[in-house]
Amino acid sequence: MLIEVVIILLKVGVIFVALLTTIAYTTYLERKVVAHIQHRIGPNIVGPFGLLQPVADAVKLLFKEEIKPAKADQFFYTIAPMLSFITACMTIAVIPVGNWLEIGGKRIELLISDINIGILYIFAMSSLGVYGIVLAGWSSNSKYSLLGGIRSTAQMISYEVSLGLGIIGVLLLSQTLSVAEIVRQQSGSIFNWYFFKQPIAFFVYFISAIAETNRSPFDLPEAESELVAGYHTEYSGMRFGIFYLSEYANMITVSAIAASLFFGGWNGPILPPVLWFVIKVVIFLFIYVWIRGTLPRFRYDQLMRFGWKVMFPLGLANLIITALILVMKS
């Protein structure tokens, strides 16, 4: 019994630390890639190739003075970044980063928890994440924050639906809600990847995921040219840093989900499974950054129209067709 607890704690520790490191280096990746897209060099002073830049940033943020607006709602103002960050990190718990390990005759699954409602859990967590943003926008008692909060609520609720429809396409085929099981079903050949069976579902999922994580071109809640910084305008120091981190944590989780549900997760030849998983996630992260470096931003109403009039019907149609085919087959 004790050994089980230790193993679980170890897994939590390792995966959490790995996630934090990945978040830190995603900021580095983003800055480097965007810099090269824009004919700049990017961070190159701190450490070799600027590799210690994320550390320097973290240290800087930790030592900064935190300014709280006097009229902010102190309680919600304080917990909003935590809510945002915790929910962003918790999703990773059900995503398998690799196959199992055999240590001393014990089989250790390389995921924190293989709950049988994994997908539902993911939905729950990503819906909770919006509370952090809404509360931050409302409790800051600033007009820009409020507008940012309102925008993100509307946006996240709209795209949550299409995001779900994308994933349900896979669920119909896999007949299970466990992420570990879905990944296992895709092993063997590249053609077992659900991407090839559900390409439309993937695109619906991926575009909605960009909107869900507030990334360009759907980065309206924090559109800096319009709303200064949106919901985190009034935040400073590490509290601001936490919002920043949760954005990247969200990016990583949705990339990990995309890799697991559509691209076979850790499955792949020759290289160790964990490495395959990381490679796939990094490719998704790169696409995120690439899009940011290329596209202008949607307008609020266009975003909603796109969500409800394009993504939603597309996801629904895909779902119905998949269901029909399945029924006819059986």
Next chain:
Amino acid sequence: MADRETMTLNMGPQHPATHGVLRIELDLEGETVIEARPIVGYLHTGIEKNMEAKTYTQALTMTDRMDYLAPLSNNLVYVQAIEKLMEVEVPIRAEYIRIIMTELTRLNSHLVWLGTHALDIGAMSMLLYCFREREKITQMYEFVSGVRMMASYFRVGGLTDDVPDGFEERVKDILDTFPAHIDEYEGLLTDNKIWRNRTIGVGVISAEDAIDAGLSGPNLRGSGVAWDLRKSKPYSIYDKFDFIVPVGKNGDCYDRYLVRLEEMRQSLRIIRQALDGLPEGPTKSSDGKISPPAKYEVLTGMEQLIHHFKLVVHGFQPPVGDIYHSIESPKGEIGCYLVSDGSKKPYRVHFRPPSFVNISAFNKLVAGRMIADVIACIGSIDIVLGEIDR
């Protein structure tokens, strides 16, 4: 109106997208703008008043600092106003070089406009691409005048000095590489669905309204009025060049964008023609009472020495009178009204700043639209606050 709940949002003077220190008071209903009131004056530097305390040549350096993205256009309107008042003949080579440099200035201004406009709408990379090309133009400024931004290159009666050797090669280099860059910008934006969604039908102003509001430059031409002082009221030697004045149709942000991009191409055409026809000869007026003679002559000739001395301590003295002169700056019609009392300093200088007039139509552009459109419109009318507040 009483049952409508509106929120007043103060945008600026410190705001990432107000292009300096513009302040806008927005009455909002949700995200919809009921009324927008631009409030100016945060960058007031007293340029016009300061000019009264300086000799005509000293005051020239102040004009650079109004529209700091188009310093040479400001120079040009000021020196041409004085030249008109004093009836000075400018050597033909100087006119050609002036045209080349002011058209480069137009490119410079439009590049910054495109970069910031696209950045406001979210296409971040455009800013860096535009500044990459702008760098070449600021280097040209430095090459001819020694200063990257506030060049003050023009003088009454010609130029400060002839261009250095290698000028033509450098201009040719810009001419050769620039069209590909414009195509690159177009490739990123013109057919981009999001860009079109954000700009087509946004910030519409009809030709009539535009004329009533006194708009000029690309903002007016975007609404379909072919009014360009280079064609309509040719100054300098613009009548010698072959170029077209692009006009839009709908008067929205997208048309203004297309007009400016086409203007960049036309500017390149003008520069190419001017470069091909660039004559040899002096670049300063031969009248020693207006432009200082060459150093060699000052050291050897009695009369030239006197001219030099008088110009340095006194400057030149235009006759009593007043004059208005206007040219087509990248932002629109920039005018200079000058009153002379016969002394070495201007009695009064007043500018008609295109940005100031253009921003006055702002409420017409954005009323009834969303906050995001406010940003698109600020970028699209291309203001520069140094010029608005002076």
